[in-house]
Amino acid sequence: MHRTLAAAALLCASSDAHASVPDAYGLGSRSAAMAGAVCADAHDFSAGYYNAAGLAEAPGIEVSAGYMFHDQRLQVNGLDNGVDDVHGLVTGVVAPGKIFGVPFAFGIGLHLPDSGISFIKARRQSTPRWELYDARQKLLYLEASAAVRPWPFLSVGGGLAYLSATRGRFGIRGTADAVSPFESKLEHEVDADLTSVRFPFVGLRLIWEGWGAVGATYRGQSNLDLELDALLQGNVFHPLAGLVPLVYELEARTIAAFTPQQVAVGISFQRIADLSINFDLTWVNWSAYESPTAQIQASLDLQPPPGIPIDVPESPAPTAIVPPDFRDRFVPRVGVEYRGAAFGDTRVVHDVERRLVEIPLRAGYAYEASPVPDQNGELNLIDADRHTVTVGVGVALVAPADELPGSIAIDGHAQFSILPERTFLKDSPADFVGDYSVSGTMVGGGATLTVAF
C-alpha cells in the first residue's frame, strides 16, 4: 500500500519553472558582458531576444558562433544542491537589406545545450529544489525574427520563439513473470506528439541621433503542457496464483517549463564618443506561475485469488495542489561599453571610419529579486535574490584583408552571481523537510566569434 502511495506521490512530482537561458545567463558575449542591459543597444543576433527592432540597424550580414559555460554552486544548509552546470553552443545570423527602400532584416538566434535539447527532472511537490535554475540549462532556445526601420528614428521588430509540449499515450501489455523476469512476455506501444509551442516577442527602438536610443520589448509567456494517458493491460504470473489479470489506467496532466511574460524598457546613452551607458528595467510576470504539480487520475483493477499473498495497492488519492504564489518582479540592469581602445590604420566600413584593431571593453550589473515567497508549508521551491556582475572584452580586426571587407571579432565575457543567504522557516515543527537556509554563487563566461560583412 505504502508503495502505491509513494507512487502516487511520484505522480505529484513537478517539473521546474523556467525562464529562458538567455534570460538567466545572457545570449551572445557582447550582450552578456553588459548584464543584458541592451534593450536599446543590441543590433547583433542577440537582438532577436533583447529587442528585435535592433536587427534593422545591423550594418551588414553577421554570422556568429560561440560557447558559454556557467558553474552553479547553489546550496541548501551549506551543502551543494546538485544543480547542474549550464553550457552550450550559441549561434546566430543577422541578414539586413532593403525592401522598397526600407531597411529590413531578419535574424535567427539559437542556444543549443550540448547535453540535450530539453531536460526535465520530475520530483515530488515537497522536494527542495532551486526552482528557477535547476534543469533550465538543458532547454533549447530558438527564435526567428525580423525588423524594419521605416523612418531613421524608428525601428520595429518581432518574431517567434519555439518550444515544445507533449501529449501522448502509451501502453504495455502481456504477462509479467514475477519470479523469472526475463521470461516476461511484454510489449509496448507509444502514440505521443511533441507539440509546438510558439511565443511571440515584439520590440521597438527610438533613435535620438547624437544622444542614443530608447527601446521597449515584450516577450510572451509560454507553458509546456503535458498530457499523458497510460494503459497497462495484461497478467502477472505468480507460481501460487497462476495468471492474475491486471488493468491499470492513468491520466496525468501537468504544466512544465513555465516561462513568464516580460516587458523590458531600456535607454542607451551614447552622447560621449565611443561610450555607451545602458539602463534596462524588466517587468517579469512571475505571479502568473502555475503549480507544476501533476494532476492525476488513476484506477487499478487487480483481483488475485483468495489466499494469494499479493498486496493490492489502492488507487492514489487526488493530489492537494499547493499554489506557488510567486510575485512579479522588476529587474534593473546596467551596462557599459567603451569602444575607444583601437589602433592601426583607419579604414571605412559601411560608411563608418574604423581602426584596424578595436578592443571594446564592457561591464554590467543586474539585480534580480526573488519572486518566490517564503516556503513555510509543504512546498520547497528554493530561490534567493541574485546579484550579477559582468565584464567583457573583445578584439576585432576590421577589414583585415581584401577577402573580408567587414570584420572578424571575438568577444569574451565573464559573469559572477551571488545569491545571499536566505532562511526558510516552517510553520509546522513536524514538517518532513524542516527549516533550512540557502545561498549560492554562479561563475560563468563564454566567447563569441562574429564575422561581419
Place this chain on the structure above:
Amino acid sequence: MRSGMTLGLVVALALGTQDAMPSPQEVLGFGYRSMGMASTGAAIGEGVDTVYHNPALLSASRELVLEVGLLGAVFDLHADGAGMPGRLSYTPLRATTIGAILPLPFGGVLEDRIVLGVGFVTPVDVIVRGRILYPEVPQYLLADRVQSVAVQGGLGVDLGYGVRVGGGFAALAALTGAVDVATDASGRIGTTVEDTLVASYAPIVGASYEFDAFETAWRLGLAFRGELVGRFNVVITAQDLGALNVPPLNISGVAQYDPWQIAAEVGHVVGAWRFALNVTYKHWPAYPGPIEATVRCDDAPPDATCTAPQPADPGYSPVAAPHLGIEWQAEPDEGVRTALRTGYAFEPSPAPEQPGRTSWLDNHRHVVSLGFGVRLFDPVPLPLDVDGFVQVQALQPRSHQKDTAQGAIASGTVETRGVVLAAGTAVGVRF
C-alpha cells in the same frame, strides 16, 4: 505487482517528454520548386531547395532571400481484407516553412563564391510524432513520418571551373531517458525520472559540375545524405522491491528513419526548357524496424534464461528511385519570369510482404507533380518569388497473404492501396 504498478506510473511520467521525429522531406520532398518537379534538384536545384537536395548549388545564389510558405498533405490509405479495418485514418499535414539564403559578401578571390542556407519545415501543431503501435495494428509508416519538424542547414562553395561543392546537415530530435525505482531507507519507493531530448544529426554533402555555362548546357549533381534516426529510449530499472524481480523495461523504438542515400542527377537546359533526370539510391536494409523489445535479453544476467520476445529484423530492401523533372520558363513581360513545372517519380517500397503478425504497410508509390513559379525582378519594384506545387502520390495496390501459422491474426489476403495528395505555396523576398 506493486512494482508493476509503480513502474506503470513511472513510465507515464517518463514519457512526459516522449518523442520521436519523422522527416517530411523523405516522403514529400523539400522545396516548392523541387516538389513541383518530383523531388529533383541535385543538379538543377535553386534557392532554398538546395539546402536539402545539394548544398553545393547554394553557391549559385547571388541575393539574400527570405522565404515563407505553407505546405499540406492529406492521406487516403486503405488496408482491406483479413482482419483489416479498411480505410486508415491519418491526420493531415499542415505545415509552415521558412527558408533563407545568405550569400556571404567576401571580397577578393572569395567574392560571390560562398553561400549559407537554412530551411525549416514546421507542422502547425506538432514538432514530432512518435506513433509506434502494437505490431498487429495496421499502419502506414509514411503517413506519420511527415509529422515532424525538419531542420536543415548548409554551405555551398563555388570552386570555379564549373565545380561546386557543399555540405550541411539535417537534424531531428531523439529521446533518451532513465527511470530508477528503489526502496528508500524509510521503506517507501523512491523514484528519479530524467529524460532528455537530444538532437540527432546527419550530414548532407554534395557536388556539381557544369559543362560550359549552365544556361546553355549540362550540369551533373551528386548528393549524399546520411542516415537520420529519430529513436526514443526510456529505460526503467527497479531495485530493492522485495521478492519481486523486475527486468529493465525499455519503452523504445524508432519512430523516424531516413536511410542514407545517394542522389545522382543530370540536368540540361534547352532554350526555355530545363530537364532533370535523377536516380536516388536508398539504403533501407539498415532500418531496424519501428519497435524494440520491451525486455531485452541483452540485459539478462549470464545465468538467467531469457524467453522475452525480441523483434525480428524487418527485412527491408535497398531501393533506387528514378525521378524526372521538367521546367518551362517564359518572360511574358519585362521584369516578370514565369515557370511551369512537372515531374514523375517512382518510389519503390523497401518493405517486404507482411504475412505474419506485423502489418507495417508500405507500397510502391507513383509520384506525379505539377508546379508553377513567378519571379519579379528589376524594373518591377517588388523583388518577389512565388512558387507552388501540387503532388499526387498513388500507392500501387499490393497484396499480403496473411497466415495464422506465421502469427497473423487471421489468414487471407490483405489488399493495400491509397493516395497521398500534397500541395503548397511559398513567397520569397529578395533583398
